[in-house]
Every structure is written in C-alpha cells, then in structure tokens.
Amino acid sequence: MPAAALTSDAVEIAPGVHWVGALDPHLRSFDIILKTANGTSYNAYVVRGESGVAVIDTVKESYAGDFFRRLESVARYDEITTIVLNHLEPDHSGALPELLRRAPQARVYLSSRAQMMLKALLKPSGEKPPQYIPVTTGDEVDLGGRTLRFLHTPYLHWPDTQCTYLVEDGLLFSGDVFGCHFCDARLFNDAVGDFRFSFEYYYAHIMRPFREHVLDAVALIEPLELRTIAPAHGPILRHQPRDYLHRYRELATPRLHNEARSEKTLLVFYISAYGNTRHMAEALAAGAEAIGGVRVSLYDLEGGEAGVFTDLIEEADGLAFGSPTINADAVKPVWDVLSSLTTVNVKGKLGAAFGSYGWSGEAVRLIEDRLRGLKLRVPVEGLRIKLVPAADELAQCRALGEQLARHLTGRIEPREIDLAALA
C-alpha cells in the first residue's frame, strides 16, 4: 500500500475533501501523561464547496510548515471562507494565529465554551480576535452544495470540544473523539499498521474520565449516516467506521456488573501498621452495612495495587480511606491510589477519611483535602483516633459508617449549623 502522506501535498480523503495535517513520528510522550510508541499525527482537513472553502482544525505550531504546504496545494488563502475549530488544545490550534493572518477574511466557527480559549490562544500575538461564531448542535454552514453541521460534544476531552459533520458525504470530523496517537503515512485505517492498542490506550487515558459525555456524544452520532470518520489524531476511519462508534459505546459502559445494582456502593480502603486503623475500618464498614441499602466492601491497600482499584472506584458511590499517620503524613499506598484517579470520574462521589495515629495525626485531614481536590464531597468530618481504639471509639467508627450510609441513601436528618462552628 503506498504511503499517502509521504509527499508534502494534501491527500484526498473524499471528493473535494483533503487531509492537510502533519506527521510527528518521533514523539514519545504526549502531554506528559501518554506514551506514544510510534509518534502521532495532527490531522487537519480542507473542504471545498461551490461558494466556499473550509479548513477544519490546524496542527501543532512546530508543524505549521507541513500544514501550510499541504493547504497551499489545494486552496488559496483568499478562498478560505470558513475555519472550524473542533478543539482549541494547542496541538490542533497551534497554526491558527498564522492561518488567521494569511486568511483574515475567514469566519471562525467554534463551540460556545471555546470562545475564552480562543482569546487566550491569540493573546501572545496581540491580535484582535477574528470574526467568530459560537455554534451548537444543528447549526450549519453552507459552503455551496456542501453543508457543515455541528454537533455539541463537550468534554471529549475538553469542555470546548465539538464534532463537525459534512452532511452530503457522511463524513464526520470528530476532533479527538475516535482518535489515537498512531503515526502512519498510509493514513487510512484499512492501510496502516495495527493501531488497535493505540485506539484503546487513547480512550483509556483521554476519554475514560468523561464516559457519561462519551455516551451522550455516541447517542448524537449514532443516527448519522457514517461513511468516514476523520479524527484529529491517528488513522482516518473509512473502513467500517461504525465499528469504532460501537467500541466507544462498549468502552463507556460500566465494565463490571454489580449484582447489587439497586444498592449504593461504599468502598472502605485502609492500611494498618498495628491493626488499629484496620479495626476502625471494620467498625466503619459494619456501621454502614447496618443501615441497609449500601453494599460495603473492605479492601486492605497492602494486598492490592493502585491501578487495580481504579475500576472499582469508578463504579462506587462512596469511598472511605483509612491511614495511620507516619512522619506527619498518610502512607504511600494511600497516595498511590489517590494519585491514580485522574483516568476516571470521581466528581461528586461521597468521600471520607479515618485513621489511628500516635503523635500528631495529620493523615486524615490531608486525605480529606485530597478528596475535596478530586471534587468528591466530604460532608462528614473524618475520624482520628489516638493509637488503640477503645470500645467507645469503635462506636464512633460505626457511627461514621452509619452517617456515610445515610448520606449515600439520602436518609440524612436535616441539620442546622453555624458556619463559625466549622472554622
């Protein structure tokens, strides 16, 4: 199979639609958090209609030369009427300031939430923002015999993200959705090497935290006739594009079946040097269990690995973490879990902390701060117990568990408090 993108010319992907992106084969880590074993591509596209030419996204700034060379092979700058920004992250908007200088007449179409990002992006150039039009699902741009229709798909993976559908060609410019970091000059999914791992890896690290939004977007895209999906990274999906849509639906659907689905779930994680924090965890779990309506699970962090717990945490409604205080801090296995949660959505889950301590007992407050930082709600103050929990202190642990269960099941007694008492 000839490598379509080995020249500096644009590559036609449908009649009058060209790929004008750039290849970055030697990149080995993307945005710090992703490994890219064979690099990536920055895909941008040009659509020619009878009365207008549209550019869909741009490339990373350092690859602007490749982008402009390919663009110039299929369009003049004064022909460009429309610039569509599906996502404002710098790997797709890096060449935008220069494109705006070269095609100042073009109108920019972007999502409502992208507007502030556009201003921030153009800040260093000191240029006045161009004429831009915020769009949402159903809005259209007529290029003359060709229609670009926008789909509002926020949080895939930024608040600003949208997709653009070329109606007459059944071609979806999907931005980062359905993308992956896989650099191959053969460009098309039926011609490139095996990129299945890259597709799944990209989903797991970029889209997984937003799976509710993924399902919304899939529902929006499913009714469309899909002949090609043209993402902003990786292969262009012209062979059985709908398979990739189905795969997204599978990946965004909870992977573990919860037999007790009607119940709320509370995971109690603990680690214990002398058994004191473990006793607290057991009492807390028993208290939560006693309330009913909550499926409670106890996990000793010493017997597992952080990554393995992530799937469980993704499905849970509440999380309680127990840690002793050692050298004025919670212990590393706790932090290992709490620093592994950026790949799943934990926002709004119930959180709590507890722990036995010898001298100063900082761990509980530190864990609570981290839980709040992860956007969990922490409505019940954590429990710190000096060294060995006595019977009345274990009763406090049970009471904490009961309170957490009541919060999870919406059976809390209304309370009135004074802010000053919380200071």
Add this chain to the structure above:
Amino acid sequence: MPKAKVTFEDIGVSVTVPAGTRLIEVSEKVGAGITYGCREGECCTCLTKIVSGAEHLAQPSMLEDQVLKDNMAPRGHRLACQAQILGGDIVVRPA
C-alpha cells in the same frame, strides 16, 4: 454582623453564615456536592442552581455573566465561587 441562612438541598444542611460570604466557602466547609475548579469565575465547575432566594445574592459581575452565558447556563444558576451572600434565606443545590 448581618447573618443569612443557606440550605444545601443535596445534603440537607442549613448553615448560618455572615453576610459577605461566598457560596463556595460554605459549600466546601459542609461538604456539599458543589465542587470547584479555578475559584476565579472562569471554569464554570461550581455552577449552582439557586432554588430560592436568588435576590439575596449580590448581582453577578460582568465576568460571571459572560461565563454563565458562554456555558449556556440555564436561568437561576450562579457560580458558587462568585456569588456573595447578602442576607435572608437561600436554597441551593449542585447544577
């Protein structure tokens, strides 16, 4: 100092607060479900539905108005990090 009462519907907690407090400060302390991001009125993470008592909050600034508009926030919503409590009874819940 004038006081106000803010009720967080999602956790069933009513808090007496001094006038001038911002909603997010109270939400954080009581562990309500209103979470925050930038705390500077830009990211819209702390979007909050004002169930009642919106008149007891200071008027939104131009920045807050713009962010609410950009994010297509429905009527009766405010940014908890910006909304300052003036007095009276206010009932809120996460958007």
